[in-house]
Every structure is written in C-alpha cells, then in structure tokens.
Amino acid sequence: MAETKKLLKSLNGDVQTIPPIWMMRQAGRYLPEYRATRAQAGDFLSLCYNSELAAEVTLQPIRRFGFDAAIMFADILLIPDALGADLWFVTGEGPRLSTTTTEQDFGKLVHADAIHDHLAPIYETLRILKRELPAETALIGFAGAPWTVATYMIAGRGTPDQAPAHRLKAENPALFNAIIGRLTNATIEYLSKQIEAGAEVVKLFDSWAGSLKGADFTNYALEPTRKIISALKARHPNVPVIAFPREAGDGYIGFAKATGADCVALDNSVSAQWAVDNIQTEVCVQGNLAPQHMVTGGQPLIDEVLRIRETFSKGPHIFNLGHGITPDANPDNVALMIDTLRNG
Numbered sequence: 001m002a003e004t005k006k007l008l009k010s011l012n013g014d015v016q017t018i019p020p021i022w023m024m025r026q027a028g029r030y031l032p033e034y035r036a037t038r039a040q041a042g043d044f045l046s047l048c049y050n051s052e053l054a055a056e057v058t059l060q061p062i063r064r065f066g067f068d069a070a071i072m073f074a075d076i077l078l079i080p081d082a083l084g085a086d087l088w089f090v091t092g093e094g095p096r097l098s099t100t101t102t103e104q105d106f107g108k109l110v111h112a113d114a115i116h117d118h119l120a121p122i123y124e125t126l127r128i129l130k131r132e133l134p135a136e137t138a139l140i141g142f143a144g145a146p147w148t149v150a151t152y153m154i155a156g157r158g159t160p161d162q163a164p165a166h167r168l169k170a171e172n173p174a175l176f177n178a179i180i181g182r183l184t185n186a187t188i189e190y191l192s193k194q195i196e197a198g199a200e201v202v203k204l205f206d207s208w209a210g211s212l213k214g215a216d217f218t219n220y221a222l223e224p225t226r227k228i229i230s231a232l233k234a235r236h237p238n239v240p241v242i243a244f245p246r247e248a249g250d251g252y253i254g255f256a257k258a259t260g261a262d263c264v265a266l267d268n269s270v271s272a273q274w275a276v277d278n279i280q281t282e283v284c285v286q287g288n289l290a291p292q293h294m295v296t297g298g299q300p301l302i303d304e305v306l307r308i309r310e311t312f313s314k315g316p317h318i319f320n321l322g323h324g325i326t327p328d329a330n331p332d333n334v335a336l337m338i339d340t341l342r343n344g
C-alpha cells in the first residue's frame with residue numbers, strides 16, 4: 001500500500017516539495033499546557049509513567065501546531081530505571097541515577113527481557129496515541145543509544161565531557177562492554193515492544209556520539225546501532241529507523257549504510273550543503289535548524305527555514321531542529337517556522 005503519511009513517505013525515499021516537519025522536544029516546558037499537565041502529574045518521571053497524561057502532552061503540540069509526526073512522551077533514561085538503576089530528576093538540574101561502575105552494581109541489573117513490566121505504561125501511552133492521533137500524523141517511538149545511556153549510568157548524571165564513561169571504558173573494558181551489551185539487548189526488546197504497541201517509526205538518540213573518536217566511534221556508536229537495527233529489521237522489516245549520532249562530524253558519512261538506518265538526523269553543527277553532498281546522496285536526512293531560532297524568531301528564522309528547505313529539496317528530507325527546543329523558546333516562533341515551511 002502506498003504511504004500517505006508525509007513522514008513515512010520521506011523515510012521511504014520520496015522527495016516532497018514541502019517536507020514533513022516535527023521537532024525534537026516538541027512536548028516540553030516552552031508550552032504552558034505542558035507545564036500545567038506536568039504539575040498535575042506531580043513531577044517529570046510521574047508524567048512519563050502516567051499513560052493518560054503522557055499521551056496528553058504528546059498530543060498538545062499536534063493540536064497546537066499540526067506537526068506531521070508525534071513523538072511519544074517518555075525519556076531515554078527509563079531503560080536504566082527498568083534495568084534497576086534508580087532514577088530521579090532534580091528540578092532545574094537534570095537526571096540523577098545510582099551509578100553502575102562495578103561488577104557488583106552490574107550484577108544487580110535485571111536481564112534485557114525483564115524490563116517490560118516496568119515499561120508497560122510506555123507501551124500503553126503508544127496504544128492510546130495510536131487511537132487518538134489524527135490519521136495523517138505518524139507516531140514515533142524512541143530509545144537512547146547504548147553509549148549515551150551508558151554515560152548517564154556510569155556518571156550517575158549528565159556530564160559535559162562524558163569523562164566517567166571514558167574512564168571506565170579504558171580501565172575496565174570487560175565491564176564497560178557488558179554494560180553496552182546489556183543496553184543493546186534491552187533496547188532491542190524495548191523498541192520491538194514499542195512497535196507492537198503502535199510506533200510506526202523509531203529513533204535512536206545518541207546525543208553524546210560526538211565524544212567517541214576513531215575505533216571507539218565504530219565500536220560504541222556505530223556497532224551497537226547496527227546490532228539494534230539489524231535485530232529490529234529481522235522482526236519488523238517495514239518499520240523505518242532514524243539514527244541520531246549527534247555531533248559525529250565525518251562519522252555521519254556512511255553511517256546509514258553501515259548501520260541500516262533509513263534516515264540520519266543531523267545536528268546543527270554540520271552545514272546543510274555538506275550533508276546534501278555527503279549523506280543525502282545515500283539516505284533521507286532530518287534536520288537541521290538551530291534551536292536558538294525558536295528563541296529569537298524574526299526574519300533570520302524565516303530566511304533559515306527557506307534556506308534549509310531549498311538546500312535539501314532535491315532529496316528525501318524531514319524538517320527538524322538540530323537538537324531539542326529549549327524551555328525559553330517562544331511558541332509563536334514554532335508557528336512561524338511551520339507556516340514559513342509550508343507556505344513561504
């Protein structure tokens with residue numbers, strides 16, 4: 001059957017005059033209705049695990065802006081939570097986890113296929129969304145890529161340079177590899193269940209891929225992504241996968257071919273023309289407007305939207321930001337971005 005949803009068409013390789021658009025962190029703190037629902041849930045994690053309210057915040061930006069895709073509301077750190085590493089969020093600071101740095105810590109984690117009871121509310125969120133989304137809106141599931149999730153598990157929090165994870169990789173490679181292996185397997189199980197619950201596309205967020213260099217990039221960004229995609233394709237051959245090896249630089253080149261990804265998401269440090277010449281020749285690309293334009297708006301935003309649309313216009317493209325929208329963004333600028341893309 002021919003695809004009718006704009007997002008799925010681009011992932012299928014179609015070139016569209018007006019590309020589909022969605023936005024990383026489109027459900028988030030820049031929206032007053034999100035802040036109200038989060039307050040109703042109590043806190044961020046309670047919101048993630050409350051299927052009705054998580055579906056509600058997923059739908060808010062669809063109602064307000066009419067994006068072509070909805071990304072289920074959850075977080076990449078729910079996998080370590082499900083594996084048994086304690087997770088909590090400190091308001092204004094970010095995530096905290098119990099650290100996994102010794103064989104003893106690792107021994108306390110559950111097996112990759114024992115995560116589903118804990119993650120059942122996420123699958124329920126997807127089933128609700130499947131029912132409630134407009135017919136033209138694609139539903140995206142996601143997970144963190146193993147390296148990025150491991151950096152949080154090892155450090156117990158976000159870090160500017162991922163130093164604790166790099167240190168464990170150097171000092172105890174057996175344990176480090178065991179953590180990556182467990183996360184790889186858990187991610188396969190998690191994404192498979194998301195697909196069974198209604199996700200039509202899945203995305204792997206490797207936000208810290210850029211700190212892996214040389215053989216480390218191959219072993220810990222590319223290889224786990226390849227394993228996950230190959231297992232998913234064996235089970236669900238028609239479900240497209242978007243890979244986001246953020247700030248990979250030259251590592252973006254050939255990444256889709258090597259991993260089997262159907263689309264590569266670009267951060268805003270790469271130039272659009274470079275991506276056209278080096279990546280869009282082989283695969284659909286997503287991106288890559290700088291999130292700052294959602295704060296500043298005006299003519300520079302309009303110019304950038306038109307420039308990016310034009311530059312990517314000869315191949316398959318999904319319009320998006322190069323990273324998540326920030327809490328200080330103005331929703332009016334989001335509306336302006338969409339109007340410019342569709343009518344400008």
Ligand code: CP3
Pocket residue numbers: 023024025026027028029038044071072073074075076077093094095142158205207324
């Ligand atoms: O994009 C979406 O709308 C879907 C939901 C989503 C969230 N996080 C919700 C969220 C997705 C896809 C993520 C991915 C995620 N989470 C990543 C990868 C993408 C990236 O941004 O690089 C990472 C590294 C995380 C881990 C995480 N979650 C951090 C470091 C933080 C704190 C920083 C921050 O932005 O506050 C979070 C919290 C978080 N995840 C929020 C949201 C809406 C804000 C929490 C709040 O409402 O208080």
